[in-house]
Structure formats: C-alpha cells, structure tokens
Amino acid sequence: MLDSGRSLEFRRAALELEAQLRLKTGVVPERLSASELRACYGRRRWVKGWRIPIEFSDENVRQIDIVANEHFPLVPVRTALRERPPFLTWPHVEEDGTLCLLPNLAECDPDNPVSVAENLLNRSVRLIEELLEGAIVNRDFKEEFLTYWAYDAHGRGEEVISLIDPAPPSRTVKLWRGRGLQVIGEDLASVEKWVRNRFTETRSVKCEDAAFLWSSEPPLPSEYPQKGADVLALARSLGAGSEETVRQVASENADSLVILLGARGRGGPGLVAMHLPGRSSRLARKGREANRLSKGFRSGQTPRDVLVTRTFGQQGIRRTGVARADAAWVHGRGADGRSATLLNKTIVVIGCGSVGAPIACLLARAGVGKIVLVDPDVLSWANIGRHPLGAAYVGKNKAQAMQDHLASNFPHLDVEFRDHDVRSVVGTNDPALADADLIISATGSWSADHELNRWHLENGRAQPVLYGWTEAHACAGHGVVVAHEDGCIQCHMSQVGRPDFVAIDWQEGADANLEEPACGAHYQPYGPVELEFINAMLGELALDCLLNAPSQSLHRVSLARKSRIGSLGGEVSKACQVEIVDDGHGPIIFDREWPVTSCKACGDVEKSEAA
Template identity: 35%
Template sequence: MPESHYARGVERLESFIAQFPEWRRLIPSDLNSYGGRFTAGWEFPGLCDDPAVHLRILVDAEFPFRSPRIAVFPPPAVLTRPNLEEQGILCLLVEGALTSTERIESVSMELLADARDLVNGWHSGASLERFEDEFQSYWNRWQRNTEKFISLCAIDGPSRWVCAFHERNFTIVADDEKTLKSWVSNYFTPNSKATLQSIPLIRVPRPLRPSEYPNSVSDLYALLRSDTDALSMLQNLVCVNRDKRKGLLLAFPGRRGHGFAGLMLPSAKKEIDYGFRKGHMSQHILLQRYGVYPVRGASVIRCDPSWVHGRDHNPDVTILGNKTVLLLGVGSLGSGVAELLAKMGIGKLVLVDPEALSTENTSRHTLGVRSMSRMKAAEQANILSKRFPHLQFESHCERWELCYKKDRSIFTSADLIISTIGSWSAESSLSALTYNSKEFPPVIFGWLEEQAAAAHAVAFFGEEGCLRCITDDMGRPRVPVTKWPGVGTQKMVPMCGGVFQPYGANELSYSQTLVADLVADILLGRVTSSAHQVWIGQKKLLERENGEWHPDWIVRHGSPENGGRMMIVPFKNDVSCPICGRPL
C-alpha cells in the first residue's frame, strides 16, 4: 500500500476529528488491546447518551483503501449487545457500503452517526431484534459452540425426526436415510459405512438470542417447555440414546431468511444410575438427572439444494432437483454441459461415453491430467459427485447403442436426453430411434461448426422433426453459419483416421452454455416444442482462421455482422426428410 496515501489519509482524518471536543489520539498501549490490527486511532467522549461510553475510530495499514472501524470503550463482553465484536469493535450496517478513498471526512461522519444510533439503541433495548437478524454471527461466536453440523434438511416443514451420521469432525443431518447415505457415499467414498442415528429437528418460532442459548439440558427443557411435542421428542432422544452422544437441530424462520442451530448432548455417565439397578430408574428421574449435563453448540453449514443452488431464492430448484438427464458423449462439449447441469442442480445425471481421457483433451475438457487414461464418463461422474454430493450421478462407459441394448429404461425413464457425441453415425441412429416414439423424452443434439466458430443446440419433441430435417446425408447442417474456403480446417494426427478440429476453451464455453440453457428451458417448461438455437461466434475468430459467414445463412437469416450472439432459429420439420418426411 503506498505509504503516502496512508499518511495523507491519517492527516485528513485527524483534522476532521479535531472538531470534536476532548478528542485524543490513541497511544500504542491503547492500540495493543486490538491485537495489532490497527495502526492509528482516536477516542471521543460525549457522543452517546451514556456519558461513560466513548467511541473510538480505528484505521489499519490499508487505510484509506479500507474503511475505518468504530469501537466502543470500555468494551462490553461479546454477545451481551447486538452488532458487537471482540474488543468492543462494532459491526455497522453501513460499513459494507462505505468504502471511499476520497470522502474520508463524510464516511467517518456517517460511521460515527451509525455507531451512536446503535449504542443508544442498546440502552433503550430497541436493537435486540438485531440478535435475531444476524443469528449466525452470534451463534458462531458463542464460546460453547465447538461442534459442526452439515445439514441437507429442507428448511421448511414441521418439527420431525431426521437422520444423523456422526463423523469424527462433524455431524451430517438429512431428512431421510436415502439422502444421507447418498451424500456420505458421494462425499467420502462409495459404499461408506454409515451408522445412523435419529435425531429431532425442532422448529422454534424465532432465532435464539444469546441470553437464551442453552448451557445445560435443563435450559433446553425450559426453552421448549411451551411446545409439548418438541419437549417429548427431546425426552425421547435422551432416554433412547442415554449412553451415546446425540445431536439436535433447531430450525427457525427469521426476518432475513431461515436458519438452523445445532446442539450436541453428551452421553450419560455411569453415575447417573446411582441408587438404582440399571434399567430400574424411572424416566422422570433420568430426565431430571440428565438435566445438569452440559450442552454444546454446533455451527450448521447448509448443503441442501435450496441453499447450494440459490441461497433459498431460486424458485426452480425443486423442479430441477426432481429431473433426470441422460447425457451421451462426455467430450469437450459434453463435459462442460455436465458441469453446468450439476451447477443448475439437476437431480440426477446419467453419463454415457465409451472413451478414456487423453492428455491432449484436457485443455478443453473439464477433467485434467490427473484423470488421464481413465474412462471419461466414470471419472466425470466421480468428480462431480464429490463436488455436488447432494446430486446423483451414474455412468456407463460404453457406446450408447450398447447401453441401450442392455437397459433401455436408462433412456426411457430420463426426462431429457442430450447428445454431444459429435458423430453422425451415432447421432443419426439415435435420432431415427427416438423420432416419433412416445417412449422417449425430448432429445437435444448439440454440436460445433469448424473452429467452434458457431454451435447448434436442437431439441426434438416426438414427431416434430428429426436431425435429418436440418442436415444433409453426411450430417452437415443444411444452412451452416460459417464457411471455410480453401484448405480444410481439420488437422492430422499420426494415428489411423486421426484428425482433430483445433479450437480453444474460450470459444467452446459459449456452446456449452447454449446447450445447458436449452436444457433448462425444456425442463422448466419454457420450451415445449422442437427448437433450434445457435451460437454465432465472434467475427474476429472467423477472420483469424480465414473463414467467412456462409452465404446461405446470410440469405436465410441475414448477416451475423460481428457475431458474438445467441440466436433462436425458427424450426420447421422438412416434409421431404427421408427419415420423418410425410406429405402435409
């Protein structure tokens, strides 16, 4: 950081502060109490209603590129006031919006005004709701919060029993056993052995305030005393699992969204039976004796689809989470499409590809050199399942025709089939098979033109056309976007029939998005009939590689000019198509 900016900033700030009566510059021993975070600071009395409370303005070595912080002195204990961090530093609402390297005086003024309002609110009690609004920040600071939960549970719904798996470092919780086992198997290794425990998820009407955090099991009884169902779930948990550690999840609505808090209860010690033969103590006495046991808090990391795919604000999550997509061809185009579909939250992806990954694939494929020589479909499924353990992935490392012969239900049970195989032989037969068959879902074909200078995504529904309607008998588009006069664009490699198309990951990424976008439109019901969408690459790429816009495309759709855009091409089946054509 340029020192001159810091020095000038501090000088300006001190000139501004000089207008306040009785201000003083903090000395090194004052600053030391902040653990070396700040390099300069000033204190002023008399700004807040309570004359005993002084405000401090503190800057660090990044100032003025980082905003000053405001602290109160003397510092109250953490969790006794809202918006209060360690050493009395305030967490102000305006802080995030106030970073100006130039308006040092007005920014400082706004921060001080906000701090004064906050501190005055502490004394009037008006700011207690902030404890609820920012529950997570306070819960994570609670000194008894030493555990960690990972939750896959739906955020809504009533109090209920859910499934928990206690790992060494954390507890994973899900609404049902199948979801939990699938997540554990994806996240760790397939067939991980998971011993599950039923634990209560209890709804409480609002987030807890720090004064309500339960230190003991008795505190928890008291917290739930007005909810007899919840109390009975807790008592059941204690009695059934008396010799085990056990978890509990609290769920609550808040003004800023839903939240969870985890709690861990210890196993009962032998002494709890004192005076009784084992098994002869009444439940009432057990609960009473267990009441003195301490409770620990657990921070809850949400890994449920609603949170992962849109922080509870994506209305499409549920629909997409219930869909199965079959993707044929996990090459450079297909692997990118698979990744986008996983990010979208498609519930189940089935990947089919007969080939292994070569190192020269890796600059365009989502898999890297660490996956070389491994089967693309299996490896892609394996890696995506670790990245998105709440989704399901299945792989078949064989040609689609063999896969279909073995189990046609893989094709007929999917909600959508995508082919990014890029082979006319494989795709023409797929198109012929699925055309006009009520057995199959819609099929999308995605492919690239030379150099990835254009890309096509075409969806066929039932009897509304087939691939041959828009291609010639060799699978070439009847109306291509680009034309490549002179030498061919294919390059040779020293192997039997070895040719490849050079193109880069940048150009490729547009076509991956094109296909994934059409998938979303179909699964969400926005496209309900056969459709053809085209990515027209940038003209500079075309010119660099000596290509040009195809005259037939210009006649039909107009010149793409500089390109770089997506286009919806009106789709019409060809009545003279040798596969699907029929008289009108």
C-alpha cells in the first residue's frame, strides 16, 4: 500500500507518462485494468499499464504494453510484446512477453521517468524489428545460452557444482553426491579435497564417473536434448571422442548419469547439465525396484551395448544449470589473469592475530593456492573484536581455527596449520619455509622476527620475507620486504627492535600501552576499522611480491589521516614529512628504500660465508 506522498508522486508520473505516450505515438494509449494485468502477467507485480499499437516493417500491427510496479517512478517501467511467436523462438522475449532490454547493471534516471519510458519504448521497437529481420536471433541465443537454457530447465533438484576447467577436450570426470549436491571435478583427488575441506566431518568420499562434453558453439533452444537418444546424438555430432566418452560413462554407471555440456558464449565459457535416469525406474513389483538397464540379464552381466542403448533411449532427461566453483571463477569469474599465477603460489603466515589472520583471509580470497598458518596461541574473547574469527573459535588454537575457517570457505585451496612458535618452525627447518614463495611475519614480536631473520640470512634469502607491524593506535603501519638484495630486517632496527624510522611523534604518554588488570598484559585500544587500512596495505604488498617477486628489499608505510593522528596527541614525524609528497592529511601510502647496513646479523653472515 502506497503512502499518500508516494501515491501522489505515482499518479502524477503516470499521468505525465500517459500524456507523453499520446503525443509521441499519435494514439490514445489503452489503460490496462488490474484484471488484465493479472491475466497477462500473473507472476509480476504490475499495478499500472498502457497498451500501444505499433505497425512494424512486416506491415503487421503489434501491441506493446508499458507496465509499472508500485515503486514507479523510482523504478523504471518495463515493456512487453503481446503478439509474439512461441517462447524461445526469439531471444530477449520472456515467457510472458516481457522484453529484456537493459543489462543488470544499467541505471536509469528516477527524476525523469517519462524520458526513460520513451527510451525503452524506442528500444523495444528496434529490438522487434531486428528480431523480424532475423540476423540477431541465432547469434544472441548462442552468445547468452546459459540464460536460455535456464529458461527451459527442469527445476533445480540437486545443485550441480563444477570444479572442472571449462575447456576442451570432452572427457570423463568424477562426481560426488551428498548433502543435496552433485560435485564434479577433474579427478578423485580434487573432488575429495574439496568435499573434505567444505564438510570437515565427511568421512567417506565415494565418486562415480560423469561426462564432460565440449561443443565448439552453444546449442540453440530448438536443439536442446529432450530424451536420452538426443544426448547420444549430440555427443556424436561433437566428434573428437565425445561419443566414446558418454558411452564409457554409461556402461560404468548404475545410477543416474550426469553429463556436463560446455561451450563459449559472449562472456566466456559456460556449463549446463543433463541428467539421465539410470537403473532406478518406475517398474517396481512386489515392493522391489526393478533395474531397467540390466533387466533380463544377471547382475553385472549386461552387455555394454545394451546398457548404452537403454541409457540413451526414449526416456526423458532433466536439464539443469551448473554452479561454477573452480578457482578461476571464484577468484575473478574467469577474467582475472592473475588467478592461474596465484593458484600456484605458497605462503607461510607466522602469527595469526589481528594482522596475520586478516592478511591470510585477503590472500585466500585473492586465490593463493597454498597457505600455511603458524601460531602457538589460542583465541580469546579479547581478541575477537579485531580478528576475523568470532566467538565460535574462542579457546581454539588460532592457526588451526584459521585453517578450519579458510578451508571450509575456500575448499579448492590447500590450507595447513602449525600450532608452534617461530623457534620451533625455524629450529626444525620446516619444509614449508623452504617451499614458500613468500613468508609473512605478523607476530608483533622482535624476538620472533629476529629469529626468522637469522634463518632467512643463513639460507641465502631464497624467497622474500614480509615483516609487518603497526605504530601506536594503528595510526601508521609498516611492511618491510626483505629480498635477495639490500638490507635485512635488522639493518634498520635497534637491538631491541625499535625501527630507526617512525612515522609519528607522540606527546609524552600519548603512545603508551594500556594494561589489563593482570600482570604483564598490555594492549593498544584501537579498533578493526583503523587496522583495516594497514592490513589492506600489507595484503597488497604481499600480492605484489607473489605476482612479481622483488629482487631488492623495500619499505612500505601506511599513514592515517592527519586529523586522527592529532586528535590522539601525535603529529607526523619530520622524517616522514620528508618522504611524503603531499601535506600529510592522509590516509596515504608510500614506499621507501631499505638499504643494507653493517648490522650484526648481516655481518655475522658475511663472516660465516668467509670462513
């Protein structure tokens, strides 16, 4: 029910639109009654409509409806074609005649609804003329075949989730059924990993064969398979082993058969599914289910040709859509060229607190293929305000909790954990360190960074190490990448881990840590919003290292807004003012060099190498 203000606005816009339609078309638009709207568009929520006769190039007069819902004029009108061929004869015409004219991201001017309606009416006429001419019909059906396959699908049923690479050739793939899902992957190992990560309590992952067919072009609606024989005919037409693929799968499957069909549309490759009935049938006698595929033969003795003939017979099939969950789709919808590179990268994150854990989450969302998490501590209630994990994980080891969280949410990735400190990981020379493309240290502990730095130097700096930390109140954040050349982390740190470059100078006491009512329990009272800027900077720096490994060490700094720094009793340091290129109002990010010095760590390594 519209309130009085909205009702007045609606009526005013409707009268203005009706007058403009009369002026532009030269005819009086026919007002559609509520019963006519329900009869023509039962599933829609149109509350106002006008019908306009328009003569087209084929000398036929067709009626176009302009319809509005209760949110008009804030929501633009739609148009619909009354005289039309059967559904799926023309693209862009829905089953009730509503025309699809604009992409889903299109925006319309809510302050000028009459001009919007006029534009849509003109677009409708142009579309119908193009459909009558015929050149766009097959082209658009093929370019947007996922849409039209979905229009003609047979309900949802179990959801089909695809992990495969939607590219040729046709081939046999693996299928797991469970939890109302059908998960299809390239092989048993990939399906098993996905299922065990996604559903940690799953014990047994039993797979069966399925088929993937690749077509050089999408089928038209008139070519959509209706029965099993159509599927076999489609496979035969595709050649290149497609027919043999479905024959092989049919001969080895006793239960219903799933066949994926892939083809490339305008926006890239797409997948659809066909489900063929297997041994289950409606032929049941005396409470026992008959096996329609092997009927007349002993169990396991049905000839292959008989199985194929009965599978791909005259019995109807079910067509459904497919949800892509492969890495390329999850991390960029198949259009981000970085995905393949990142999927082959390994990172080790040491410290899974309020800095390390968010960075791990960012890099998992970016698609880093393997993540190893290291932390000996457990998550407490005081942690969760600045941590991506919440109350459900309190009392659990941070690294293991993060492993559970990331693996279940990104089941295509490899995620491991170590409930150890840096000394244990370094002391045992954990292979994960040597295998990593990037090591991230976010412990906030100088002794931990010192230990990792010594290991890094002694092992020849084979891969970059990123050290991250914050200044007081999270008003500044630092990321130092120690690469093969230039300084190590100790080159610009005091013996107790104080950096020689600070971004902010504080009034006396303004940067002091607060203390819990317990011995030695200190903290800084900043929140997750302030910290998010620093974590984003560190995440971007990590991504830079993975995509283009640096040869020289570098220092990146994130600086908060100048007004926030001042409100807390600080000011941008003179050393920082020299570095930044603007007036420091922030927030800003800038890079610095991290040159080598004659620090004790570098000197000790040089002496060791000389000896």
